[in-house]
Amino acid sequence: MSLDYxxxxxxxxxxxxxLQDHQVVAVGLGLPVVATFLAKQTHAPNMTILFExxxxxxxxxxxxxxxxxxRVWYRAQVLSSFVDILGTILxxxxxxxxxxxxxxxxxxxxxxxxxxxxxRAKFRHMVGSGGANDxxxxxRKTIIIMRHEARKLKKAVSFVTSPGYIxxxxxxxxxxxxxxxxxxxTDKAIFGFHPETKQMMLLSIHPGNKLDDVLATxxxxxxxxxxxxxxxxxxxxxxxLIREVIDPQRMYMG
Amino acid sequence: xxxxTTLAEAVASIPSGAHVALSGFAITRCTMxxxxxxxxxxxxGLTISQxxxxxxxxxxxxxxxxxxxxYGGGSLDRFGRLACVNRxxxxxxLIAEEYSSLxxxxxxxxxxxxxxxxxxxxxxxxxxxKRLQEQDASQIALVGDPFTGDQWLALRPLLPDVAVIQVxxxxxxxxxxxxxxxxxxxxxxKSSQRTIVIAEQIVSTDLIRQNAERTVIPGFLVSHVVELPxxxxxxxxxxxxxxxxxxxxxxxxxxxxxxNFRAYLDRYVYGVKDHWEYLERVGGMRRLSSLRAxxxxxx
Numbered sequence: 001m002s003l004d005y006x007x008x009x010x011x012x013x014x015x016x017x018x019l020q021d022h023q024v025v026a027v028g029l030g031l032p033v034v035a036t037f038l039a040k041q042t043h044a045p046n047m048t049i050l051f052e053x054x055x056x057x058x059x060x061x062x063x064x065x066x067x068x069x070x071r072v073w074y075r076a077q078v079l080s081s082f083v084d085i086l087g088t089i090l091x092x093x094x095x096x097x098x099x100x101x102x103x104x105x106x107x108x109x110x111x112x113x114x115x116x117x118x119x120r121a122k123f124r125h126m127v128g129s130g131g132a133n134d135x136x137x138x139x140r141k142t143i144i145i146m147r148h149e150a151r152k153l154k155k156a157v158s159f160v161t162s163p164g165y166i167x168x169x170x171x172x173x174x175x176x177x178x179x180x181x182x183x184x185x186t187d188k189a190i191f192g193f194h195p196e197t198k199q200m201m202l203l204s205i206h207p208g209n210k211l212d213d214v215l216a217t218x219x220x221x222x223x224x225x226x227x228x229x230x231x232x233x234x235x236x237x238x239x240x241l242i243r244e245v246i247d248p249q250r251m252y253m254g
Numbered sequence: 255x256x257x258x259t260t261l262a263e264a265v266a267s268i269p270s271g272a273h274v275a276l277s278g279f280a281i282t283r284c285t286m287x288x289x290x291x292x293x294x295x296x297x298x299g300l301t302i303s304q305x306x307x308x309x310x311x312x313x314x315x316x317x318x319x320x321x322x323x324x325y326g327g328g329s330l331d332r333f334g335r336l337a338c339v340n341r342x343x344x345x346x347x348l349i350a351e352e353y354s355s356l357x358x359x360x361x362x363x364x365x366x367x368x369x370x371x372x373x374x375x376x377x378x379x380x381x382x383x384k385r386l387q388e389q390d391a392s393q394i395a396l397v398g399d400p401f402t403g404d405q406w407l408a409l410r411p412l413l414p415d416v417a418v419i420q421v422x423x424x425x426x427x428x429x430x431x432x433x434x435x436x437x438x439x440x441x442x443x444k445s446s447q448r449t450i451v452i453a454e455q456i457v458s459t460d461l462i463r464q465n466a467e468r469t470v471i472p473g474f475l476v477s478h479v480v481e482l483p484x485x486x487x488x489x490x491x492x493x494x495x496x497x498x499x500x501x502x503x504x505x506x507x508x509x510x511x512x513x514n515f516r517a518y519l520d521r522y523v524y525g526v527k528d529h530w531e532y533l534e535r536v537g538g539m540r541r542l543s544s545l546r547a548x549x550x551x552x553x
Contacts, residue, residue: 029331049385052355053279053306054435062551066331066366068280068308070492070553073434081436082305083363086356114327114352114381125340128327129382130306133354136374161327163379175379 005239007187007252010206011145012038012242013234014185015099018143022178023091024048024098029066030252031145032099036244038238050089054080062253086131090138093178098139100132100181104157105146105222107200109127109164109181109193111136112157119159129161136162141182150185154219165198172198189214190231194223204231255427256366257479261529263479264450268416273301273323275362275414275442278489279381280331281419281497283432283439285310287406287485287529288452293317294523294531304328304437309489309505313338315348316515317523323348324412325504326355333502347516349380351389357409359438361393365411365445373397378413417446419471420486422494424453427460431468436494436551448477453549454494456481475507482529483509484542493552501536 007015007032014161015035020027020043027032027036040047049057056078057185063070073079089095103126104112113132117123136142144164146152163195164170172180184191188209196213205214207230215221234242247253268274278284289310291331293302300320302311307328314320316338317406329335339494342348353361357376364372377383377394388392393410419439422508424430430451443449450470462469488501509516526532533542547553 053437064331065333066280066329068282068331068490069497070282070434070490070551071552073492074551079435081440082355082359082438086359087363091356094431113539121382124345125343127329127335128325128352128440129354130329131355132327133380133382134356134376136358137378137380144292158379160379166379172379176407177375177378 005234006056006253007206009234009239009242010231013184013238014190014231015143015145016042016238017232019044019047019097022046024049024050026095026139027091028099028101028132029064029072030101032101034242034252036099036118036247038241041241041245042238050085050095052086053082054084054195054237063249067163086134093138093140093141095118095135096141096160098135098142099142100136100162101146102144102162104152105144105164105184105229106154106157107142107197107222108168109160109184110157110160110166110199111144111162111164112159114159114161116158121153125157133148133162136164137177138179140179142179142182144184146184147191148184148214148217150187150217152220153186161251165193168198169196188217191222199209201224201225202228204229207233257428257476258426258456259480260484261287261291261452261477261480264480265295265297266354267296267345267478267504268292270297271299272415273303275303275308275446276308277417277419277439277442278304278310279306279437280308280329281333281489281502284293284308284486284489284493285303285418285420286487287453287482287487287532289313290529290532292319293519302452303358303414305355307336307339309502311510312338315339315342316509317519321349322351324351324353324358326353326358330502330506334506336516337506341434351393353377354382358412359441361412362438362441362445364409365413366441369411371408371410372409378407393527412445414442414446417442417449418451418452419449420491421459421471422454422491424451424479425457425473426479427458427459427473428471428478428479429459429462429469430471436470443471443475446461449475450478450480451476452480452485452490453483454483454485458495484533485529486529487533487536487542490553493544493547495544495547496553498536498545
C-alpha cells in the first residue's frame with residue numbers, strides 16, 4: 001500500500017476495485033474515467049469501455065474537456081452512435097457497470113443533475129440527464145462517485161434525474177427497472193445499500209477519517225453496522241499509474 | 255442535380271415556427287454558422303430538438319429565436335453550462351421538454367422507422383418522467399406489452415420539419431459522410447421531412463461512389479447542400495479542426511448576463527455580414543490555421 005496518496009486517488013482505486021475483467025462499463029468523464037482506465041491497466045485488461053455518444057475502447061493520449069472532445073475518442077475500436085452504444089448495448093442489457101456522478105444523492109441512491117432549489121418555484125437549472133438517466137435505468141448496476149458534503153448527500157434531492165432505489169424496498173422493480181446502485185464512493189467513505197430497505201449503508205471509512213465526522217457531514221443517517229473497517233488504500237503501483245500514465249496533467253484528479 | 259446553394263438561401267427556406275433538429279453535441283459539430291444566419295435573418299418561434307443540448311441551440315435561445323427546446327440535457331463540457339437555455343428555463347421564457355439522451359434518440363428512431371410509438375426502459379421512476387407526463391399534449395404514456403402484459407413507457411416519434419447536419423464531406427446531391435462518432439445525427443436526418451447538409455468540403459460524386467460505405471445520409475433526403483469551411487467554429491469538427499477554447503470561453507463569459515450577451519451578438523452575429531466576415535472577426539486565416547486537425551490524431 002501507499003502512504004502518499006490523495007483522497008481522489010483513493011476514490012479512483014476504490015472504483016477500480018469494483019470492476020472485474022471482461023465486464024462492459026459505461027463511463028462519463030472525470031474520476032470514473034480514471035477508475036476505469038486504472039482497472040483496465042491492472043486487473044481487468046479485457047474490460048470494454050463505452051462512451052455514450054458512440055465510442056468503444058478508446059486509448060487517449062491527451063486529456064479532454066468532456067465527451068465531446070475528440071481527444072477522448074483517440075484510437076477507439078468503434079466510432080458509432082447513440083443507438084449503437086446506449087441502444088443496442090446499454091438498453092439491450094449488456095452493460096454490467098455504469099458510473100454516475102451528480103449534484104445531489106439521497107439515501108436510496110436517487111441522483112439529481114437537473115436543478116437546485118424548488119422546481120415549482122425558484123431554482124437554478126444545471127445540466128440535466130445526458131445519458132445518466134439511461135445508464136441508471138438500464139445498466140445491471142451503477143457506482144456513484146460524489147464529494148462527501150451534507151449539501152450533496154441529502155435526505156431528499158431537489159429533482160430525481162436518475163433513479164436509484166426510488167422510495168426504497170422493492171419500489172425500483174415496481175417501476176419496471178432492473179439493477180440499481182451498488183456502491184456510493186465519496187472522499188470519506190464507501191457505502192452499499194441495505195439488501196431489504198435499500199437504504200445507504202456504510203461499508204468502510206477511508207484512513208484518516210472518523211465515524212462521527214463521516215456521519216456529521218451527511219444530510220441523512222445511513223445504516224451503520226457494528227463494525228466498520230477502513231477502506232483499503234491504493235497501492236504504490238496504482239498511484240504511479242494514475243500520476244504518470246492515466247492523468248499526468250491532473251485534469252481529472254484536480 | 256445540384257443542391258448546392260448559399261447559407262443565406264438554405265436558411266431562408268426555414269419558416270418561423272418550424273421544428274429544426276440540430277446536429278451539435280456540447281462543443282462539437284455544432285451548426286454555428288447556420289445559427290448565426292438564422293439570427294441575422296430574424297427567424298423566430300423555432301422548436302429546436304437534439305439529444306444533447308449544444309452551443310448551437312444555446313446561441314439560438316439566447317438570441318430569442320426559440321420558443322421550445324426538446325432535449326436530453328446538455329452543457330459546454332468543462333467550459334460551462336448552457337447559460338442561455340438555463341436562463342430561459344428559470345425565467346419561464348423557454349418551454350423545455352427535458353428527456354435523457356437515449357429517449358430523444360429513440361424518438362428520432364421511431365420517426366425514422368415510421369413507427370407510431372417506441373417503448374423504452376429509461377425515464378421510469380424519475381422526475382423527468384413526471385414532468386413530461388404533466389406537460390400539455392404529453393408525448394409519453396405507460397402502455398402494456400401485448401404479449402406479456404408487462405408495463406412499458408412509450409414515446410411518440412419526433413418528426414422535425416428539417417434537420418440541419420454539419421458534416422465533413424458531401425457531394426452536390428447531399429450524399430454525406432460523418433467522420434467520427436455520429437451520436438443522433440443519422441436518426442435526426444431520417445426522421446425529418448428534409449435535411450440541410452452543411453459540409454466543410456464538397457467532393458465529386460465519383461469519390462462518394464468509390465467509398466459509398468461511408469455515406470450515412472443519402473442524398474435523396476437532402477434539400478440543400480452548403481459548402482462552408484469552419485462552419486462549426488468555435489466548436490470542433492473531427493479530422494478537420496479543433497475547438498477554439500478562447501472563443502468558447504469568451505462566449506461563456508458573455509452568457510453570464512443578458513447585457514454582455516447582447517454585446518456578443520452585436521460583435522459576432524449582427525456586426526458581420528456573413529460567415530466570411532465572421533471568420534475574419536475571430537482572427538482570420540492566422541487563427542483558423544492554428545486549429546487545423548492533425549491527420550493522425552483527428553484533432
